[in-house]
Amino acid sequence: MTWRFALVIEPAASDDVRTDFAADFRTIDPAAPALSVGELSTQRGDGIFESIGVVDGHAQEVQAHLERLAHSARLCDLPAPNLAQWRHAVAIAASHCPAGESVIKLILSRGVEHGPAPTAWVTAAGAPDNSRVRAEGLRAVTLDRGYDIGVPARAPWLLLGAKTLSYAVNMAAIREAKSRGADDAIFVSSDGYVLEAPTASLILRRGDRFVTPAPNGGILHGTTQLSLFEHLDRGGFVTAYETIPAAALTDADAAWLVSSVRLAAPVRAVDGVEIAVDAELTASFNDYLLSPRD
Amino acid sequence: MTWRFALVIEPAASDDVRTDFAADFRTIDPAAPALSVGELSTQRGDGIFESIGVVDGHAQEVQAHLERLAHSARLCDLPAPNLAQWRHAVAIAASHCPAGESVIKLILSRGVEHGPAPTAWVTAAGAPDNSRVRAEGLRAVTLDRGYDIGVPARAPWLLLGAKTLSYAVNMAAIREAKSRGADDAIFVSSDGYVLEAPTASLILRRGDRFVTPAPNGGILHGTTQLSLFEHLDRGGFVTAYETIPAAALTDADAAWLVSSVRLAAPVRAVDGVEIAVDAELTASFNDYLLSPRD
Known part of the structure; x- marks a missing residue:
């Protein structure tokens, strides 16, 4: 990974109507x-x-990401981000990204302890080469996320559904998956429903x-999943949000973990049980996801 | 709060036998x-x-803190900290702390993304004035932590029991408590057992x-609670680790939230139900906790 660029932002009020935030x-x-x-x-x-x-x-799907940033800010009681300011910062960062x-x-932080205001910054870096995992797929293990499916609705202070910087558990889950000889994890609720991967959404x-776990189960609403569902809808497929039992994972005709940078990675096994990989369909997904999307 | 001092550390291997790490x-x-x-x-x-x-x-109870740092490192697959090096750093930081x-x-971080090694640093700052909360106590609300009491044992990747930097939920719980007119939160497991406060241990x-929730329930083993239990044992009291139902909170003769900086804060109400505050005993706790402890 190569660092390309970093920009520190003085966060503007959400009602600041400027169009140039340079x-x-x-x-x-x-x-x-x-x-x-x-910090x-x-x-x-x-x-x-x-x-x-x-x-x-x-930069792909900027609006969807900005809307989720605003959603996370609401859940975390952070000041509403000025989306025009962030959009301007993203455009500058994107202008520093070469071909490929x-x-x-x-990042929007609550700021320096006892400081006056949130701090914010944008970085750009080269993406890792994901061509192999997109083609060959990955092996996943299911890991208990500890919560039952009803927790997010009754305990909003757990910040489920917010994309916070507190990702230590997500990183530990990926380490656990690797220690078991797999590539990634799929979180399952304590009462046996499929949730998401530590840094990706699941589509079966x-x-x-095509189905994905309903985001009211305390998972992030994936921007890549949203975009791919729109693409599938346009192609005449049926898409749906469902409460999916863990047993459905290995009964699926195919499964993918989708995320903004790795894009669509086919799941070739869950807990050691092989799942068919549809190479042609996966390639078409990634062709779409690599095309310019707004 | 006044920043007094900060020291960046080049982490030494745990088997480095030097005594001077300057x-x-x-x-x-x-x-x-x-x-x-x-980062x-x-x-x-x-x-x-x-x-x-x-x-x-x-610096109080340095050994207990260093042992917990090593415990957290194990749970998080971080390299074992060299405790002599950290002890040396703490001594330097303490030498910059004035009376009061x-x-x-x-802080031990996994380091810079794709970087070669963990990063580490020590800071010293003035503590807030906690004399009022130690004397007058605080009002707490119980908040569901989302997990049942058996989760920590079966899902170590959730890092329950490690003191990680992923504290967004702890901070959100304190905000939720304040939004309800209280001062602090007490987490309760989804199956109704008392756990801990977001930044403190509970003693009833x-x-x-005197009882405190058993630390196998996925809570931190509080250094202040440990120290106070030793003090109580020496005073002829009985101390015990128990699995405590939430209902026991308001049945207690007294309750405290104890932590390294705020020390012993009596709980004067839980969810609006008043609890007696033993001013004399609390003052004796804080006299002890403010005395030099190793």
């Missing part, structure tokens, strides 16, 4: 010291983020029907 | 930029921490018996 931006060396040790993002994982895929300098695939990250195919 | 330390301005945007502590809350109380320049109360934080008194 005066709020400060370009920095992404490898240089930029954040103080008092609450660092001390408490207290902030939110988005990762946006960039293909040949085009990159990733732009947006049953015949001509 | 060459690994770099003093920095705590308000100045020190961390890069690629995984910031991007993912991926690291661990400890907060050590300091009274008149004496301060707090030293230890029933007659001459």
Whole structure:
């Protein structure tokens, strides 16, 4: 991964109607010291983020990511982000991305402890080469997420559904999957329903029907899943949000983990049980996901 | 809060037998930029921490904090910290703390994304004035933590029991408590057992018996609770770790939230139900907790 660019943002109020926010931006060396040790993002994982895929300098689905950033901010009681300001910052970051695939990250932190205001920044970096996992697929294991499916509705302070910087558990789940000889994890609720992967959404195919776990189960509403469902709808397929029992994973005709940078990775096994990989359909998904999308 | 001091550490291997680690330390301005945007502590809350109380320049219970740091590192698959190195860093930080109360934080991060090694630093800052909450107590609300009491044993990837930097939920719980007119939260398991507060341990008194939730329920083993239990044992009281139903909270003769910096704060109400505050006993607890402890 190559760092390409970093921009520190002075967050504007959400009702600031400017269209040019350049005066709020400060370009920095992404490898240089930029954040103080008092940063609450660092001390408490207290902030939110988005990762946006960039293909040949085009940032994908920016609006969907910005809307989710605003949604996460609401769940975390952070000031509403000024989406025009973030859009401007993303455009600048994208202009620093060369041909090929990159990733732009947006981070909104609660700020420095006892400081006056949130801090915010945008980075751009080269994306890892995901061509192999897109073609060959990955092996997943299911891991208990600890919550039953009703928890998110009754305990909003658990921030389920917000994309917070507190991702230590997500990272630990991926390590656990690798320690079991797999590539990735699929979280399952304590009462046996499929949720999501630590950094991706799950899509299952049953015949001509494509389903994904309903996002009210405390999972992130995946921007790539949303985009792919629109694509499938246009192609005449049926798409649906469902409460999916874990047993349905290995009964599926095919399964994918989809995310903004890795895009569509076919799941070739769950807990050691093989699942068919539809190479042609997967390739068509990734052709679409690599095309410019807004 | 006043920043007093910050020290960046080049982490030594756990089997490095030096006794002087000064060459690994770099003093920095705590308000100045020190961390890069690629820090995984910031991007993912991926690291661990400890907060050590300091009274008149004496760092309290350093060994217990270092042992918990090592425990958290094991749970998070981080390299084992060199405790002699951390102890040396704490001693330097403590030497920058004036009379009165301060707090030293230890942070061990997984490092910069794709970087070679973990990053680590120690800060010292003035502690807030907690004299009022120690004397007058606080009002708490119970909040569902979402997990049943058996989850930690069966799902170690959830990192329950590790003091990670992913504290967004802990911070959200305190905000939720304040939005309900209370001062702090007490987490309860989804099956109705008392766990801990977002940044403190709970101790209940029933007659001459003091109980705290058993730490195998996925809670942190509180260093202040441990120290206070030793004190109570020496005073002839009975102390015990128990699985405590939530209903026992308001049946208790007294209750405290105890932590390294706020020390013993009596709980004067839970969910609006008043609990007696034993001012004399609480004052004796805090006298002890403010005395030099190793």
